[in-house]
Amino acid sequence: MSQPSAPSASSAFDIPPPNLSQERLLALLEEHYGKTGSLKQLVSERDQNMRLDEKDGATGKDRRYTVKIANKGEDKALLDLQIAALEHLQAVDPSLALPQILCSKTGNSLIQLPEADGGNWMRTVSYLDGVTFADCEKTKELRHALGQTMGRLTQALQGFGHPAAHQPDFLWNLDNVEACRAFIPDIADEADRAMVARFFALYDIISKPLFARLPGAIIHHDANDLNLIVDEQKGTVGLIDFGDMVYSRRVNELAVTLAYALMESDDLISDGSDIVAAYCAECPLTDLEMAVLPMQMAMRLVMSVCISSHRAASYPDNAYLTISQKPAFDLLARLDRLNLRFVAAAWRKAAGKCATANGDKVLPWLKANQSSFAPIFARPLKREARILVSYAKGAEGLELLSDGNAHWAFIQQKMTETEATYAIGLYAEDRDCYRTDAFKSREGSGWRSTHLGFDVFIDVDTPIFAPLDGEVVSVVNNAEYQNYGPTVILKHQAGDTGSHFFTLYGHLSLATLDLLSPGQQVKAGDPIGYIGDASVNVGWAPHLHFQIILDLLGETGDFYGVGEPNRMDVWGDICPDPNLIVDFHPAAFETDATSVSDLKARRDHAIGPSLSLSYKQPLKIVGGKGQFLIDQTGREYLDLVNNICHVGHCHPHVVEALEKQARRLNTNTRYLHDTIINYAERLAATLPDPLSVVYLTCSGSEANELAMRMARTVSGNSDMICVNWGYHGNTAANVAVSPYKFDRNGGAGCPPNTQIAEMPDPYRGRFKGYGSDSGRAYAQDVGECIAAIQTKGHQGPAGFIAESMLGCGGQVVLPDGYLAHAYDQVRAAGGLCIADEVQIGFGRDGEHMWGFEYQKVIPDIVTMGKPIGNGHPMAAVVTTPQIARAFANGMEYFNSFGGNPVSCAVGMAVLDVIEQEGLQDNALKMGTYFQQGLKALADKYPLIGDVRGRGLYIGAELVEDRESLEPATEKAGRIINFMKNEAVLLSTDGPFDNVLKIKPPICIKAEHIDEVIEKLDRAFATL
Secondary structure (H helix, E strand, C coil): CCCCCCCCCCHHHCCCCCCCCHHHHHHHHHHHHCCCCEEEEECCCCCEEEEEEEECCCCCCEEEEEEEECCCCCCHHHHHHHHHHHHHHHHHCCCCCCCCEECCCCCCCCEECCHHHCCCEEEEEECCCCEEHHHCCCCHHHHHHHHHHHHHHHHHCCCCCCHHHCCCCCCCCHHHHHHHHHHHHHCCCHHHHHHHHHHHHHHHHHCHHHHHHCCEEEECCCCCCCCEEEECCCCEEEECCCCCCEEEECHHHHHHHHHHHCCCCCCHHHHHHHHHHHHHHHCCCCHHHHHHHHHHHHHHHHHHHHHHHHHHHHCCCCHHHHCCHHHHHHHHHHHHHCCHHHHHHHHHHHCCCCCCCCHHHHHHHHHHCHHHCCCCCCCCHHHCCEEEECCCCCCCCHHHCCCHHHHHHHHHHHHHHCCCCEEEECCCCECHHHCCHHHECCCCCCECCEECCEEEECCCCCEEECCCCEEEEEEEEECCCCCCEEEEEEEEECCCCCCEEEEEEECECCCHHHHCCCCCEECCCCEEEEECCCCCCCCCCCEEEEEEECCCCCCCCCCCCEECHHHHHHHHHHCCCCHHHHCCCHHHHCCCCCCHHHHHHHHHHHCCCCCCCCCCCCCCEEEEEECEEEECCCCEEEECCCCCCCCCECCHHHHHHHHHHHHHCCCCCCCCCHHHHHHHHHHHCCCCCCCCEEEEECCHHHHHHHHHHHHHHHHCCCCEEEECCCCCCCCHHHHCCCHHHHCCCCCCCCCCCEEEECCCCCCCCCCCCCCHHHHHHHHHHHHHHHHHHHHCCCCCCCEEEEECEECCCCCEECCCCHHHHHHHHHHHCCCEEEEECCCCCCCCCCCCCCHHHHHCCCCCEEEECHHHHCCCCCEEEEECHHHHHHHCCCCCCCCCCCCCHHHHHHHHHHHHHHHHCCHHHHHHHHHHHHHHHHHHHHHHCCCEEEEEEECCEEEEEEECCCCCCCECHHHHHHHHHHHHHCCEECEEECCCCCEEEECCCCCCCHHHHHHHHHHHHHHHHCC
C-alpha cells in the first residue's frame, strides 16, 4: 500500500461555505423542483444545508426535504458518487432509512446554479425525520438497530463501484491513517502524544501486516452520531451525509461506526458487542477483518485527533476543528488500557464465531485426541485419590493464603485425612483471592478473578512432562508476588489442521529455567520442569498451574491466569478447559453431594438384601471409559472383572448406535424390521454350521432357560445334567442347574431332575493336567449321570449344560476332549448339548470367537449374554434348523423386549468394534502377555499355585502349600483389597474363593497389564 506523505487539507476548507438567501433558495426550488414552503438552516461544516418544509395539500402534513448547496471547492465527481450510491442502495435495499434522491423537473438529480448564485451544485433529497444518535439514550436495542443498519448498508454496497470513490490521497480515508503519523507533534499534550504513538506502534503489528489481505469496498465512512437519525417510534436508525464515501477496507465501515457509537459507553466490549453482533448478522466479516476491527476503530480516533490537532494549528480560530478531541482522547485512553486482541476476540464471539480464529480447528482436534496425550506427571494421577482445593469465597483455608507454606501444610493435612496423594484446583472457579488491585480488570471495574487453568497441588520437585510435541516459546521467571514464578510456554501444532495452540506451565522451580530454552523442540513425554516451593512460587503453595491457550493475545513470557467472570464466554474460547489434555473424568472436578455411607444406607432400605455389594468399603461408580470404572471423585479403577462391558465401558460406537436407534424406533418383534434380521444373520455367521437359527432374549438367564425349554421340548425328557460349581442364571430353572447356587448358603440342594457331573478341574480335581486322558476321565462322570437318570426309570437326559470355561468354578479351562466325550454320551442318550457362552463368548478366548471351539465340538444349542450388548440388556440363543422346527410345537415363544431394534443395533455395533478394532486378536495377545506376567510372579511367590486361562479369561489360584493345595482364601481377599486401594478391581472365584479371576474388557492394553503385575508384585510382597 503506497501512502501519501502528510497530504494537505482539502480545498473545501479554504473556501467559505455557500450562503444563498432563503428567498433565493425558495425561488430556485420552485424553478427546478416545483417545491415551495419554509426553510430552516441545518448544521454543516463546509456546505449550505437547509430543510424545506412543504405542506401536503391533501393531508395538511409537512413533506420535508434536505436542500444541499455544495461548497464551490467540492469535486462534482464526488457529488455524482453520492447520488449514484443512494440510487444503488434504493434499488438493492429500499427499506433502508436513507435519503432518497429528488429529481428536478427535467429529471436531473444534480443542478448547477448560475454563476450569479455562485455556480455551486444543488441537490435535494428526502429529509429523515427523527433525532440524532447523539441525543438518544444508548440502549441495547438502539445499538442493535445501529449495527443492523450499518451491516445492511455494507452488504447493499457490495458490488457497487464508482471511479470517484478511489481517492488514494483523501486524508480521511482510514486506509491512509499512516499519513497522520506526521501530525503527532501537533498534539498539544505530551501524554496524549505518547499514547497516540503507542497506537501507531500497535497498528504496525496488528493491522498493517494484514492490510493487503483485507477485502475492500466503497463505504459510507462517517457514521458519526450526528449523521445517524433515530426513529424512536419505529426503533430504526437512518443514515445521512454521504460526503465522505470512499473506497477503503470494508472493515473500516464498522470500525468508524464503533468509534463514534462508543464515545459515551461505560462498557466498551459489551456495548460494542451489541453493534458487532447485529452488523455481522447482516454482513459477516472475515477472520482477518475481525482481527483488526478494534485496532481500526482506535485508528479512526487516532486519525481524528491527529487531523484536528494539525488543522487547529493551521486554523486556530476554527473551534469546530477540535470540538471532538476530548471525547476521542478519553475513548483512546480507555482503549489504551485494554488488550485490543482480547477486544477482537470478544467481538468475534459476539459475531457468532469462536473467540479465536483457530478455535474451530483446534478445539475439535483436542476433543478427538483427548485420550491420546502423554501424561503431564510420571504418576498416573487419574488412578490416585485426590481432594479438591477451592479458592472461592468462603472456602476453607483461605485465611492461610498469605503464607504459601502454611497453606501447603493445610492441603497436606487434608490429603492425609482422605488418603489422597494430590489435590486439584478448579478451572473456571471464581476465586476470591484475586479480588485485589493486582488483578483489577483493565476495563475499569471489577476483577479478573475466574481461574483459566487447572491446578495440581503436589510435592515440590515433582517433574513435569510435555503432553505432546511442541516448541518452547518462552522460559521466564515471573517473579512478581502472586504471579507464576518460573513459567514455561510451549507451542503445539494441532495435527494436520494447520493451526497451533499453546500450553502454559506455571509455579515451577528455578531449575526449570536451566532445563529449557526458547526455540527448543520437545517431544511428548520429555521433562519440561519441576514443581517449585513457596519461596520460588511467589507466595503460593507448591502446585502446577496448567493452561491451554489458543491465542497469546500478543503477550510474551506471561499470560492471564484469570479472567473477568462476565467475560468467561470469551476467555473460555481463548483458554479452553485444560481437561481437553489432562483427560480427567468430570467427577474429578466435582464434590459429590451424597456420601458413600449415606447412599449405602438408602440402598439397604430400598433394594432387596439379597443383592450384595463388592468390598467392605463399597465403591460408588459414576462413569466408565474403556477398561476403567470411575468413582464419584473421578478416580479411575482398572476393571479386571467386568466381562460384560466386553469392548470397553461406554464405547462411543456402541453408545452412538443405541442413541441413534432409540431416537428412531423401539418396538417388539411382531413387526418386520431390518435390524433384527440383519443382526441375526450376522450373529449366526460367526458360528459353525449348522448353528444358524437365532432367538433373541434380554438376559443370559432368559437365554439359558429358553435353551433348557428347547431341550426338554425336543427330547421329550425332563432331567438336566450340569457341571459341579456351575452357574447359569438367576431364574428358578437356572438355579436348578447351578450348584454354585443350590449347594451354597440359602440353597435347597440338588433338585430331583438335576444330575451334577464332576467339575473337570485339571489343577485341583481327581485327574490332573489338560491332556485328553484327563478329559475322557472327567467325561465318564457325565455317563454316570445319564445312568442315574435312567435308573430312575427316565429315558435319558433332556440336555447337558456346561460353560465352555468354568467361571464360578475358578476360571477353569477344560481338559482336551472333555466336551467331545460328554456330548457323545448325552446325544447317544437322546439329550441335547448346550454350550453356555454367556461369559466366554465373542472372542474373549482370543484364538476363537466361541469358547466351545477350542474343545473342537459343535453344540446343539449355544447361549449368549453379557458381552453381547456391552452392558446393554440383551442375550441370544442359537440352534440348528432341525431343533428349531422341532421346538415349534404350537406353543409360541415371544419375548416383549428380546430382539427389539435398539438392542439389535447395539449388538451390531459390538460386532463392529470387535472386528474393526481387532479385539479378538488383542484378547489373544494381551491374554498371553498377562499370563506371562502372572507366571513370573508365580516363580517369585509360592502362594500362586496355578495360573490358567485362555485369552483374557484368566485365573490365578492361591494356595498355602503347592503340595496339599490348601486354599489361601484369606490371603486372596487381602490381595483383592490391596489392589482395590491401588485402583485395580479384582475378584475371587472358585469353590474356596481363592482364585483371582481376571476378565477385563478385551480392549485392555499392555501398559495396563504391566501396571497390574507391578501392583500385584507389591501386594504379594506384603503377605
